[in-house]
Amino acid sequence: xxxxxxxxxxxxxxxxxxxxxxxxxxxxxxxxxxxxxxxxxxxxxxxxxxxxxxxxxxxxxxxxxxxxxxxxxxxxxxxxxxxxxxxxxxxxxxxxxxxxxxxxxxxxxxxxx
Amino acid sequence: xxxxxxxxxxxxxxxxxxxxxxxxxxxxxxxxxxxxxxxxxxxxxxxxxxxxxxxxxxxxxxxxxxxxxxxxxxxxxxxxxxxxxxxxxxxxxxxxxxxxxxxxxxxxxxxxx
Numbered sequence: 001x002x003x004x005x006x007x008x009x010x011x012x013x014x015x016x017x018x019x020x021x022x023x024x025x026x027x028x029x030x031x032x033x034x035x036x037x038x039x040x041x042x043x044x045x046x047x048x049x050x051x052x053x054x055x056x057x058x059x060x061x062x063x064x065x066x067x068x069x070x071x072x073x074x075x076x077x078x079x080x081x082x083x084x085x086x087x088x089x090x091x092x093x094x095x096x097x098x099x100x101x102x103x104x105x106x107x108x109x110x111x112x113x
Numbered sequence: 114x115x116x117x118x119x120x121x122x123x124x125x126x127x128x129x130x131x132x133x134x135x136x137x138x139x140x141x142x143x144x145x146x147x148x149x150x151x152x153x154x155x156x157x158x159x160x161x162x163x164x165x166x167x168x169x170x171x172x173x174x175x176x177x178x179x180x181x182x183x184x185x186x187x188x189x190x191x192x193x194x195x196x197x198x199x200x201x202x203x204x205x206x207x208x209x210x211x212x213x214x215x216x217x218x219x220x221x222x223x224x225x226x
Contacts, residue, residue, distance in 0.1 A: 036217075042220075044217045046214040089156070102158075103156040
């Protein structure tokens with residue numbers, strides 16, 4: 001079936017540190033890939049997306065590249081801020097699951113000043 | 114502001130009680146979804162509606178029913194609440210097939226005692 005696996009958290013960083021959150025997906029079909037962010041007490045917001053192999057999604061300093069050869073979509077940011085503290089979800093849609101999003105389990109990120 | 118509106122935001126139920134969670138979107142999206150979010154398990158799809166007039170089971174449909182009242186509204190009903198249904202519930206909507214990503218509501222925090 002379709003699944004998404006994220007690195008387990010929580011992740012704790014100091015401000016201005018480099019961030020990587022790993023995400024891999026099952027290779028069924030040709031899915032679109034997403035990163036969502038959830039701030040405390042809020043719903044999920046789309047952070048970035050990529051719809052085909054080698055695409056790079058980017059937003060607010062975050063980037064992720066669709067790697068078909070490694071079935072990965074790792075999230076990176078060069079210099080995190082305290083305001084980036086949130087839960088990050090990797091997700092896939094399409095392929096054999098049509099429009100239904102399948103989420104990873106989420107990674108809690110805490111950034112300290 | 115355009116988006117997905119969920120009501121109520123909080124609810125406490127006694128075991129065996131029933132309730133309906135309401136969801137409405139004003140983006141003219143075809144597809145709507147109900148997810149539940151539990152610690153360490155990410156988001157799991159309960160039911161979805163690919164288009165007005167259709168509904169289908171997701172990953173965890175037991176104990177729930179849904180109604181796609183019209184294109185805007187998609188409700189989730191718990192007929193006889195159980196403590197295992199304590200969770201945060203999110204409604205979302207998307208263009209057909211969700212390839213562009215979902216828009217989420219802010220969630221309903223439900224506690225069943």
